[in-house]
Amino acid sequence: MKKAGLYLGIAILGLITLAAIFAPLLTSHDPYAQNLDIRLSVPFWMEGANPDHLLGTDQLGRDYLARLLYGARVSLIIGVLTVIVSGVIGITMGILGGFFGGRVDDVVLFLITTRLAIPVVLVALAVVGLLGSSAVLVVLVLGLLLWDRFAVVARSTTMQVRGLDYVSAAWAAGCSTPRILISEVLPNILSHLAVVATLEMALAILLEAALSFLGLGVPPPLPSWGLMIAEGRDFMFFSAWVIWIPGIALFVLVLAINLLGDGLRDLVGDSR
Amino acid sequence: MTPAIEIRNLSKRFHVKQGLFGKPREVRAVDGIDLALPEGATLGIVGESGCGKSTLAKLILGLLAPSEGEVRVAGQSLMALGRRERAKLIQPVFQDPFSSLNPRRRVLDVVAMPLVAQGGLSSAEIRAQSLAMLERVGISAEMAGRYPAQLSGGQRQRVAIARALVLRPRILLCDEPTSALDVSVQAQILNLLAELRRDLGITTLFISHNLAVVEHVADEVAVMYLGRFVERAPAAELFAAPRHPYTRALLASVLTPEPGLGVPDVGLGDTMPDPSNVPTGCRFHPRCPVAIPRCSTEAPPLVGGAECHLLAP
Numbered sequence: 001m002k003k004a005g006l007y008l009g010i011a012i013l014g015l016i017t018l019a020a021i022f023a024p025l026l027t028s029h030d031p032y033a034q035n036l037d038i039r040l041s042v043p044f045w046m047e048g049a050n051p052d053h054l055l056g057t058d059q060l061g062r063d064y065l066a067r068l069l070y071g072a073r074v075s076l077i078i079g080v081l082t083v084i085v086s087g088v089i090g091i092t093m094g095i096l097g098g099f100f101g102g103r104v105d106d107v108v109l110f111l112i113t114t115r116l117a118i119p120v121v122l123v124a125l126a127v128v129g130l131l132g133s134s135a136v137l138v139v140l141v142l143g144l145l146l147w148d149r150f151a152v153v154a155r156s157t158t159m160q161v162r163g164l165d166y167v168s169a170a171w172a173a174g175c176s177t178p179r180i181l182i183s184e185v186l187p188n189i190l191s192h193l194a195v196v197a198t199l200e201m202a203l204a205i206l207l208e209a210a211l212s213f214l215g216l217g218v219p220p221p222l223p224s225w226g227l228m229i230a231e232g233r234d235f236m237f238f239s240a241w242v243i244w245i246p247g248i249a250l251f252v253l254v255l256a257i258n259l260l261g262d263g264l265r266d267l268v269g270d271s272r
Numbered sequence: 273m274t275p276a277i278e279i280r281n282l283s284k285r286f287h288v289k290q291g292l293f294g295k296p297r298e299v300r301a302v303d304g305i306d307l308a309l310p311e312g313a314t315l316g317i318v319g320e321s322g323c324g325k326s327t328l329a330k331l332i333l334g335l336l337a338p339s340e341g342e343v344r345v346a347g348q349s350l351m352a353l354g355r356r357e358r359a360k361l362i363q364p365v366f367q368d369p370f371s372s373l374n375p376r377r378r379v380l381d382v383v384a385m386p387l388v389a390q391g392g393l394s395s396a397e398i399r400a401q402s403l404a405m406l407e408r409v410g411i412s413a414e415m416a417g418r419y420p421a422q423l424s425g426g427q428r429q430r431v432a433i434a435r436a437l438v439l440r441p442r443i444l445l446c447d448e449p450t451s452a453l454d455v456s457v458q459a460q461i462l463n464l465l466a467e468l469r470r471d472l473g474i475t476t477l478f479i480s481h482n483l484a485v486v487e488h489v490a491d492e493v494a495v496m497y498l499g500r501f502v503e504r505a506p507a508a509e510l511f512a513a514p515r516h517p518y519t520r521a522l523l524a525s526v527l528t529p530e531p532g533l534g535v536p537d538v539g540l541g542d543t544m545p546d547p548s549n550v551p552t553g554c555r556f557h558p559r560c561p562v563a564i565p566r567c568s569t570e571a572p573p574l575v576g577g578a579e580c581h582l583l584a585p
């Protein structure tokens with residue numbers, strides 16, 4: 001039963017990913033098509049539901065299920081891309097600092113400390129507010145801000161691996177330093193970094209939703225779960241589902257990623 | 273004839289900080305080692321834990337930069353060579369085969385790594401040479417596709433030996449290659465090493481704290497104490513007639529299989545040697561059972577391979 005969380009996380013995340021990929025097959029509605037005649041029609045389990053729109057429609061009459069499915073794409077893509085950007089930055093810095101130590105490590109530690117002193121949401125708000133909102137900008141801003149945990153974990157695990165005999169053996173065998181870093185050090189710290197990647201992905205998805213909620217994330221009419229919650233805010237007293245459907249979707253996605261991360265962490269711990 | 277390996281006045285000092293305001297202490301891990309070994313010979317280096325054996329190994333391999341002195345292999349200074357040239361001259365076999373093989377690489381890739389790093393060979397040639405060397409150490413082609421975790425300790429050490437020999441180095445440096453293995457496997461590995469040494473004509477440095485192993489493999493033995501060779505002699509001679517008091521104590525400390533005898537008392541007292549505070553005069557005098565007043569002031573003379581005042585005429 002120890003791995004139940006891991007499997008549940010993989011199952012939910014897999015389902016959401018499949019739903020995002022095959023969104024056009026799951027719903028025939030266009031997430032951008034407005035129909036003001038059927039604004040805020042209720043979901044299927046409520047009185048007076050429109051059988052054509054399973055989860056109802058939003059304030060502009062757009063199909064809510066379609067927007068939810070296409071919105072999963074936005075969340076997942078932004079989450080994955082942010083992790084790639086921040087992972088490349090953080091892992092590079094962490095490995096260099098941990099492997100070389102000395103001055104290099106001093107610089108890396110200084111950069112990590114500096115980064116930790118910067119409030120992520122505030123800087124993200126300022127940058128997006130200054131340069132205008134776009135999905136690319138959200139990814140770049142979050143990627144450039146969320147690398148600290150990658151760097152810390154890569155640095156400490158590299159320090160552990162650096163002293164092992166197989167690194168000395170690679171050195172004595174004539175391997176160049178880049179080769180030692182890429183083929184001896186990196187594969188042996190990857191499992192730890194996978195755990196960080198899941199945490200950061202969940203954080204990035206939540207931050208994107210928060211930015212979108214504040215009107216500074218992805219621009220409308222792109223369907224984003226955070227944006228859907230923001231747009232539904234005015235109607236929440238009479239049509240609460242407009243808020244809680246994307247809210248629950250966000251909750252389930254982040255929960256699944258965190259379950260996956262916890263499971264991976266236990267798995268990595270087991271193999272030690 | 274140039275010796276296969278020549279070490280001149282090799283020293284390594286570490287500076288250890290003590291607390292925030294403490295004066296840094298100097299640790300003399302290796303202190304003026306001289307050595308010349310002819311082609312094909314095997315030198316056993318013995319000494320207790322903390323005497324600087326492992327630091328000496330790292331210095332010889334170039335993993336640490338020496339504070340003084342140099343190591344020359346076949347007339348070339350190792351310090352002046354690039355990493356790839358050095359790899360072709362000297363290769364290590366480490367103590368623990370569980371940490372000396374990258375757990376994420378297959379056995380074949382582990383052994384092929386030195387060849388890949390050298391460059392200039394096609395992948396088919398690299399594969400063929402690696403498999404040939406693996407077979408030579410007793411690892412079948414079928415096992416070459418496995419990961420190190422799927423092998424036993426003895427098999428792992430065979431893989432480590434294959435990796436060290438695949439470049440056909442002149443010098444093989446074995447740092448306690450059997451001390452992490454079961455006794456039954458130790459003999460197999462030692463015999464394998466002896467066979468390969470004979471066939472390939474490799475000069476070997478064999479570092480160990482196990483006197484029986486050294487007696488078995490070495491032509492010549494150097495006894496190390498506090499970073500220095502205190503006695504060097506042909507193996508048979510050293511074990512039959514040790515000259516230095518420390519060597520005698522070391523040989524007397526060997527445990528016998530005889531039950532009830534307990535741990536032998538070698539008369540060295542309880543003080544441990546401290547490389548950050550090397551005694552003046554003879555470095556062994558505080559523990560020496562036969563020390564005379566001169567030992568604490570004058571550096572001992574080198575007599576017949578041993579550094580000791582008592583041996584002076």
